[in-house]
Amino acid sequence: MLRLSTPTDLSVKDVMEKAMAFFGPEGLRLDPKEFGTDKARFEGAGGGVQIAVNVVHDETTVELFTREWDTQAREFMGSVGRKPGSKM
Secondary structure, eight states: OEEEEEEESSOHHHHHHHHHHHHSTTTTOOEEEEEOSSEEEEEETTEEEEEEEEEETTEEEEEEEEESOHHHHHHHHHHHSOOTTOOO
């Protein structure tokens, strides 16, 4: 099990679209069991991924919890995380 969190410069909608593309049927082929405007849960191959996008005081944060998909979760978080030197 792994829990990750990262700030992002992306919108909530963009993070959720990336999550579906990365983990869903067109990506890693996990089954989207729940998918909302700011939360998603994917399952497959004996594990799963849960994602939540939170906005507090104009700061957007992506939180991810995974079972059995640690390497892929780190890759996804690297793709949505705030890039060094970017401004809020």
